[in-house]
Amino acid sequence: MFQNPVLSNALNASGNLGVLSAAASGLDGFISSHGGDVDRIFGVSGINPELMCHPTLSLGLGSYCKVLEEAAAQSGCDNFGLYYGQQFKPQALGLLGYIGLCSTTLEEALKNFSAAFPYHQHDTLIRLVDCGECYRFDYRVEHAAIIGKRQDAELTMGMLLNLVRHRLGSTWAPRTVHFEHPRPEHWKDHLRLFDAPVLFNQPCNSMLIPKRDLNGQAMADADPMLLMVMQDALQRLGAHGRQNRDVVEEARGLVRGALLQGEPNLEQIAAGLDLSGAGLQRRLRDQGLSFSALVDGVRRELALHYMRQNLSITDLAPLLGYSETSAFSRAFRRWFDTSPRQWRNRQV
Incomplete structure (x- = not known):
């Protein structure tokens, strides 16, 4: 045995x-x-x-x-x-x-x-x-x-x-x-x-x-x-x-889907979890997060994934809920202290 x-x-x-x-x-x-x-x-x-x-x-x-x-x-x-x-x-x-x-x-x-x-x-x-x-x-x-x-x-x-x-x-x-x-x-x-x-x-x-x-x-x-x-x-x-839901992970999943329609909305994401907006904010605070930080983290992770998949930089903005490529480029520089094009050139 x-x-x-x-x-x-x-x-x-x-x-x-x-x-x-x-x-x-x-x-x-x-x-x-x-x-x-x-x-x-x-x-x-x-x-x-x-x-x-x-x-x-x-x-x-x-x-x-x-x-x-x-x-x-x-x-x-x-x-x-x-x-x-x-x-x-x-x-x-x-x-x-x-x-x-x-x-x-x-x-x-x-x-x-x-x-x-x-x-x-x-x-x-x-x-x-x-x-x-x-x-x-x-x-x-x-x-x-x-x-x-x-x-x-x-x-x-x-x-x-x-x-x-x-x-x-x-x-x-x-x-x-x-x-x-x-x-x-x-x-x-x-x-x-x-x-x-x-x-x-x-x-x-x-x-x-x-x-x-x-x-x-x-x-x-x-x-x-x-x-x-x-x-x-x-x-x-x-x-x-x-029996112990990971609400933060569920929220990340909903945010990821919502990005295709633009800027995610707190109330809409909370409703998808059967929570009020205030209830979701409390759950996020328990994890040291705000809703804006959650959205920003999902965008950062998605950006890195799509960049590694060699998607066109101009195609990335709408996938991340940005209406303009320039908004994505500014966020990318804030996340990684470099431009998307410079980041990609370093990977070659």
């Missing part, structure tokens, strides 16, 4: 508000090994390093996705999530990983893993679809405030790959792998890692797993009793976390 390092914390944790910190196991060391500045990357992303020591504590999903994107950008490793997922063993994933490992068969492991994932990570589409000869594992972050999701998607597919390879060996390959994001520059590394066709610009992040590969494959460390304990502990964390 497993000597489980995560159960001791599970019963005392306050609930999962985003994603359990086991999903960032070893992240600080991996960032350092790729030349990144851990303190700077964690600071920009709003990650408390102390949480990384407790696999059943919760990270904000937006901060988690952002830290992966920042690590890729600041380390210069464009395939950061792909490589991080390549070395991510199921045991490192905490409760969710052990749910797969404690299952009776590999087929059950996939089903149990998929069923438990929503408790491990909120605001995410997870499904295991029976497609006849194959199972299709679908994954997509659906949090409205999260824009940079590529590194997380590649990491998650790597985690799933390693769960299957834990039983079938390092040479096992899926039939196909799909990603939502555009094909990256070093896309051949994806082909090498998955040893399968990899398609980009797809409707969902997916992996197609032939059923014949799963037939009769018993898990070496199956433990039905421990499996039930793990499932119960994870469900308790996930259910308790859903």
